Amino acid sequence: MPTSLRPLTLRAIEAAHLVLEHFTQTQGYREGIVGMPLYLHSMIAFAAVFLVKMSYCWHVIGITIDPAQRTRPLIQAHIKLLRDCRAGANHMVFSMANGFERMLKQIHLPAPAIIQKRIYSFLTHRDIQLKDIWYNKR
Structure with missing residues (x-):
């Protein structure tokens, strides 16, 4: 953010x-x-x-x-x-x-480290997908 x-x-x-x-x-x-x-x-x-x-x-x-x-x-x-x-x-x-x-x-409020790891992996996965979409359009 x-x-x-x-x-x-x-x-x-x-x-x-x-x-x-x-x-x-x-x-x-x-x-x-x-x-x-x-x-x-x-x-x-x-x-x-x-x-x-x-x-x-x-x-x-x-x-x-x-x-x-x-x-x-x-x-x-x-x-x-x-x-x-x-x-x-x-x-x-x-x-x-x-x-x-x-x-x-x-x-359930998980431990902060677990949340950060989940959000990071989600964002990384999403960024990889966006890059794949971007490069495949060219």
Whole structure:
């Protein structure tokens, strides 16, 4: 990743953390999460998915936030908040909680060296393929 994009990436990650922190820590939202507009639920879902899906490669691109220390506990707190809501069994907050929980179970944070090796081998393989395509077109 170009160094010029790293501050923007960090801002996006911080914004997603702040969205989840706002809804888990602000009392008014905690109590009214069942009756809030759909776009707010979408914002929560997007922030959680973004953090979970991208957290495994932050250290490779120079982001120093530890997902095991900050992201995972925050999403677990949000799952608890959603599960504690009083609503019908088919309300979307329960589907969101189930989805977040499934994502957390599927994502295992491997050791940084393993990730770097995987990304390097992927990029090297991709570059070789691109070179083959480039030279075959000539």
